[in-house]
Amino acid sequence: MKKLLLTLLTFTLILNTIAQDASRFFPDDRMLIPGAFYYPEHWPQSQWERDFKQMTEMGFEYVHMAEFAWAFLEPEEGVYTFEWLDKAVNMAAEQGLKVILCTPTATIPVWMGNKYPDVYLTDSRHMKGEHGSRQNNSLVSEKYIELSANIIHELGKRYGNNPNVWGWQLDNEPQAKDDYSPASHEAFRQWLKNKYETIEVLNHAWGAAFWSVIYSSFDEINIHNPTIIQWWGNNPHALLDFRRFTAWVQANDLDRQARILREYIKPNQFITTNYVAAINNADPRLTQELDFIAYTSYPNNGNPNLGKNGYRLGDHTALLHANDYYRPIDGVTGVLEIQPGQVNWASSNSMLLPGTVHMWLFHSLGAGARFASSYRFRQVLYGVEQYHSGMIENDGITPSQGGREYMQFIEQVKQLEQMNTDKETPAEYTAKRTAILWSHENLWDHMRQPQNNRWNIRNHTMKYHQMLKSMDVPVDYIAETDEWSNYPTLIIPAYQAVDSALVEKMKSYANDGGNLIITCRTASKNRYGHFWEAGWSAPLYNLIGAKITGYDMLPGNKQATVTMNGEDYKWNMWGDLLEPENETYSKVKYTDQFYAGKTAVTQRDFGNGTITYIGVDTQNGEMEKQILKELFEKRGHSVSNYPEGVFVYWRNGFRVAVNYSSESYTMELPANANIIFGEKDLASPGVLVWSE
């Protein structure tokens, strides 16, 4: 155990990253490279060649393999059977396909758990995992670490020099799962020791005086378990540290895998992984060793979504968020899995409207994706995902509706690439570049203490993201440590935990000319998650030129009103009560409740920039949208007003519009617009591509 912990701790101390410049894997003249997920172990070898051939005929250029194949690669401990994979890689290459190989760590083989039961993770009811599914392994189990290292060494040795291997995907959809195994408890203690050094500091950080949580040594600490202690009884600081720890364990596992591969692979093979598009407990920004981050997206989740056809068009925010979140991390992203049709796990798995997959693919393309593949090429005939569609139907040869839409998309991308209209993105568009500050720590903290059970930090943030896109503004999600000055406008939504360095950074950003927008709840806590021994969100007062004297929220069935420029707007979720200082402008006021007349939004000039504090979260976001619009117009930018679910991008000299709204929408195009695909009356689902 000691050895494992030392290894884990050492990983975090290695600061030098060996990740490579991501864009070099993708030639400049290629907008997007299409591919397919294939599981040779699911099909007779006699069909492989036919399947690879069909992939090439359909226009795919890479195939992704070995993701869940550990049992086929190492059927007994130390016995490696890679011949079948050699054959599959060769056959794919003969058909002109590049190969993405995977580390198979998401599915541990039966022998491993039988021999070393500690490889399974333990859930919050103290149930240890068993064989029979995937992602049931404990990432801190010494044996898992050892045995996964062994197979990754072998894979690296065997394929690291293979010219047909384009790159590597580590594991599958890293999730940073909770693990309550004894090894996890011990690793958590060590992590805490490393972080806090003395138990007194931990007791302070966790506010352990409250309800006698207090510890006298690190050895006494157990992971606080929300299943056993009811959620409201849980110490928020202990839980936040557990989330940080779990994300750290996940990132370490990926970095560890990447380091092993790097011992063998040629520099032109990339290393990535496929995070789920919807943000969860895994924090992609914590890994150091990956070349770029890819994502997976299944937009149709069975929810009603937008308008009458929303349940067949999918969640319009899924790809919107995924691309703008993952792309800025390394400057390159792509989608490894995009839903090809019906899935088997949504609350109801309706058929997609014809054209939906095509629209999703164009959405990713428009938003900058450099590659796109689908889970999966062939629909599987058995097993857990039996009802999950593929790009090929059950007969193994007929392209499904989704498969045909991929083919259409691939053909159209080729045409765009041949047109070679690689014009610079217009300065007017880039001048509107807006960043949204995001951190997973903030998400975790909000999730534990939303204070209003309808409050959701992701929805609050997405509201801004969507209104920006409806104004035709390019958006990047960025982190505290990024360079903010590349963005003329920065939105900091409900960013609770801050320190003085972060507040100073906000100050300099605005002072140097930035258009800074801060929203409610920001700076209400320190990094431990404690309130300040001062006014509510006190560190912001000098910055925003106002005091915040309290906050309110209303039950779901009540609404209150704020007013701006003679217009009233309804709110109910959250309202900060502001007291502006002399030169600070009170832009929005509460008109009812016992605090009528108090300020809800302030604005001031600051150095060469502006600071707007939006203390109220309105029902439909129209007030916030109006404020952003004015701010952009003040800077001389024109802004559009696309309806909800219509998104427009610039990509390599083309404009790409998609429509999830359930209604058709007539795009206003400039006189010089040259329509390449689609129609000005943009159907839903629909795609319009033009150049100007």
Ligand code: GAL
């Ligand atoms: C993804 C996963 C795939 C497959 C798919 C089914 O989340 O990465 O392996 O299970 O879901 O929709």
